[in-house]
Amino acid sequence: MRFLATTKIAFASLRSNLLRSFLTILGIIIGVLSIVLIVALGQGAQDLILSEFEGVGATAVILRPGKQPTGPADFSDTLFSESIKDRDIEALRKKENVPNAVSIDPSVIVPGAVSYGDELYRPTTFGWTATAIEELLDIQPESGEFFTADDIRERAKVAVIGSKVKEELFGDDDPIGQSITIRNHNVKVIGTFPSKGQLAFFNIDEVVLLPYTTAQRDILAIDYYQEIFIRADSEENINFVVQDVEATMREQHNITDPEKDDFFVNTQKDAVESISTVTDVLTIFLVAIASIALVVGGIGIMNIMLVSVTERTKEIGLRKAVGATNRDILTQFLIEAVMLTVGGGLIGTTGAIALAALAALVIRQQFALDWPLSVPFGAIALGIGVASAVGLAFGLYPARQASRKHPIEALRYE
Amino acid sequence: MESNTHRIIQAENLNKTYQTADTETIAIADISLSINDGEFISIMGKSGSGKSTLLHILGFLDRPSTGTYIFGGVDTTSLTEEELAFIRNDKIGFIFQAFHLLPKQTVLENVMLPLVYSRIPSREHRARAEEALERVEMTHRLYHMPPQLSGGEKQRVAIARALINRPDVIFADEPTGNLDTRTGEKVMHTISELNKQGHTVILVTHESTTASFANRIVIVQDGRILSDQPNERRHVHYQK
Numbered sequence: 001m002r003f004l005a006t007t008k009i010a011f012a013s014l015r016s017n018l019l020r021s022f023l024t025i026l027g028i029i030i031g032v033l034s035i036v037l038i039v040a041l042g043q044g045a046q047d048l049i050l051s052e053f054e055g056v057g058a059t060a061v062i063l064r065p066g067k068q069p070t071g072p073a074d075f076s077d078t079l080f081s082e083s084i085k086d087r088d089i090e091a092l093r094k095k096e097n098v099p100n101a102v103s104i105d106p107s108v109i110v111p112g113a114v115s116y117g118d119e120l121y122r123p124t125t126f127g128w129t130a131t132a133i134e135e136l137l138d139i140q141p142e143s144g145e146f147f148t149a150d151d152i153r154e155r156a157k158v159a160v161i162g163s164k165v166k167e168e169l170f171g172d173d174d175p176i177g178q179s180i181t182i183r184n185h186n187v188k189v190i191g192t193f194p195s196k197g198q199l200a201f202f203n204i205d206e207v208v209l210l211p212y213t214t215a216q217r218d219i220l221a222i223d224y225y226q227e228i229f230i231r232a233d234s235e236e237n238i239n240f241v242v243q244d245v246e247a248t249m250r251e252q253h254n255i256t257d258p259e260k261d262d263f264f265v266n267t268q269k270d271a272v273e274s275i276s277t278v279t280d281v282l283t284i285f286l287v288a289i290a291s292i293a294l295v296v297g298g299i300g301i302m303n304i305m306l307v308s309v310t311e312r313t314k315e316i317g318l319r320k321a322v323g324a325t326n327r328d329i330l331t332q333f334l335i336e337a338v339m340l341t342v343g344g345g346l347i348g349t350t351g352a353i354a355l356a357a358l359a360a361l362v363i364r365q366q367f368a369l370d371w372p373l374s375v376p377f378g379a380i381a382l383g384i385g386v387a388s389a390v391g392l393a394f395g396l397y398p399a400r401q402a403s404r405k406h407p408i409e410a411l412r413y414e
Numbered sequence: 415m416e417s418n419t420h421r422i423i424q425a426e427n428l429n430k431t432y433q434t435a436d437t438e439t440i441a442i443a444d445i446s447l448s449i450n451d452g453e454f455i456s457i458m459g460k461s462g463s464g465k466s467t468l469l470h471i472l473g474f475l476d477r478p479s480t481g482t483y484i485f486g487g488v489d490t491t492s493l494t495e496e497e498l499a500f501i502r503n504d505k506i507g508f509i510f511q512a513f514h515l516l517p518k519q520t521v522l523e524n525v526m527l528p529l530v531y532s533r534i535p536s537r538e539h540r541a542r543a544e545e546a547l548e549r550v551e552m553t554h555r556l557y558h559m560p561p562q563l564s565g566g567e568k569q570r571v572a573i574a575r576a577l578i579n580r581p582d583v584i585f586a587d588e589p590t591g592n593l594d595t596r597t598g599e600k601v602m603h604t605i606s607e608l609n610k611q612g613h614t615v616i617l618v619t620h621e622s623t624t625a626s627f628a629n630r631i632v633i634v635q636d637g638r639i640l641s642d643q644p645n646e647r648r649h650v651h652y653q654k
Contacts, residue, residue, distance in 0.1 A: 002530070002531070005530045005536070006530075009530070012518075012519075013518075016518050314514065315516060317514075318514045318516070318527075319527070319531075320475075320499070320502075321475060321502060321508050321510075321514075322502065322503060322508070322527055322528035322531065322575070323499050323500065323502045323503020323504070323528055323531040323532065323579075324499065324503075324530075324531045325495065325496050325499040325531070326495060326496075326499075327496075328499075328531060406476075407475045407476075408470050408475050408476055411475075411510065411512075411514060
């Protein structure tokens with residue numbers, strides 16, 4: 001009853017100073033807008049990345065040579081390690097060693113350019129299996145066909161190329177049956193990938209895919225692998241697969257101390273978790289920066305509230321003279337401050353959602369990414385919650401100043 | 415006690431001192447005063463005599479440093495701030511020299527202001543305000559803003575605001591101080607009329623014409639009561 005009346009008074013007073021009220025909350029609007037926008041975009045990016053990884057399959061286990069890199073400067077042990085060879089693949093493929101593995105697909109990366117006639121292009125070239133592409137990424141050739149298990153066994157010099165590679169090397173011509181040159185080896189194009197853009201690890205449009213045997217033995221002339229993709233028969237068994245792969249590899253390499261492993265195993269889950277950690281940390285960092293705007297906005301609120309309290313000293317005196325208690329005055333000014341900041345919070349949140357929607361639209365059109373529009377309710381609650389908290393925190397001091405005024409002195413104030 | 419039922423105010427040995435850096439200023443010293451229900455009393459004195467301080471203490475806008483103040487049979491000396499706010503809201507009305515109307519609120523809203531802090535249900539507020547405005551003949555200005563009103567009109571709106579809680583006592587602090595003689599006299603007639611309708615009126619002024627409307631005149635000098643006498647030559651002539 002009394003609270004409602006006090007709210008009305010506060011609202012009327014803010015409305016009578018509309019421009020000033022708006023300018024006062026500008027800082028809060030910007031702060032809340034930044035925070036909600038950052039959280040919404042961060043959430044969108046995370047959702048996008050995670051959905052890409054989901055596409056690659058939650059059952060994937062990846063075995064790499066060397067040591068798990070602990071930082072950006074630490075990749076040399078991985079890139080130059082030659083510890084995983086054919087006999088390891090054979091051991092892993094034995095059913096008794098890794099019973100829950102469905103497929104084991106080794107891969108090698110072939111650095112360098114690819115040419116056709118006078119055209120030259122630097123694609124992402126690697127040797128893998130066709131089944132890995134089919135089953136992990138769920139991609140079929142757009143034209144032509146994949147190489148077969150026989151092609152892998154026979155080290156056939158064949159390749160499937162991405163749409164960008166096709167465009168760069170062949171233009172509008174049909175590439176099927178043509179020969180391209182990779183590191184002085186002639187390779188016949190037998191299929192093309194549909195245009196799918198960026199996937200989790202690579203851009204499929206820029207890929208040249210060879211049988212891993214051809215890439216490894218003939219083109220690179222090496223005897224080791226850079227990555228082994230292993231698929232578990234189910235998500236539940238993924239940890240058994242990891243354990244079995246580790247046990248097999250240690251047996252193969254005569255390792256007793258896990259500290260001395262010359263290989264490491266990652267799962268999709270690990271990747272998802274580490275990406276979530278990265279985006280979360282980034283989001284928290286950006287939110288912390290945006291919070292500075294909120295603090296500045298809060299100080300602006302406090303400043304204007306102090307001015308307002310001084311300006312309205314007589315009003316405070318009069319209200320006390322006709323029966324307002326200290327608490328009534330305190331409530332009135334606190335409500336004013338909170339109304340200001342919550343108003344700013346609402347405007348900021350609305351603006352942030354509009355901008356996030358706009359960003360999603362632009363990203364979808366310009367980058368052909370399936371960017372999800374996520375409106376995190378947590379972020380909205382956060383924005384408005386933080387705005388009210390700022391109002392309470394920075395409104396309290398001016399409101400106390402107002403409530404403590406002596407009625408007579410306040411009435412006499414000129 | 416039969417006699418006490420008519421006694422609305424009983425102040426005994428009121429003192430008010432202000433402490434500044436190293437000097438002690440005495441505003442009122444040892445003032446005792448009894449006021450009966452229905453009286454119209456003028457407190458007169460020069461500026462600095464302590465008359466305003468006395469009025470503020472009697473009107474619960476200030477507290478005495480020492481002394482006892484019994485209002486309506488209740489000792490108010492030890493009441494909390496909140497209880498004093500309740501008395502200001504429920505038992506008394508205040509009229510100021512400078513009117514103190516909120517400039518951005520209508521006449522009606524200004525008059526209803528005390529009710530915001532009362533327990534009177536909001537559906538009754540408007541009727542009460544109109545009734546109070548009728549008593550000061552201001553019903554034709556309900557939606558005017560104070561800056562649009564003349565001085566006399568402003569003071570009549572302020573009187574309506576003081577009346578809205580149907581107070582036992584109306585306190586007036588130099589109510590004619592900001593008005594010309596004619597308008598001031600009209601306002602005094604209105605206040606006088608309220609006294610006839612049963613409100614106790616306590617008024618502070620330094621103008622003898624204003625004071626002459628009362629039926630009792632207290633003269634204060636240097637914080638003490640110099641004289642306290644019935645007003646024999648009570649103002650009777652009407653302007654109209």
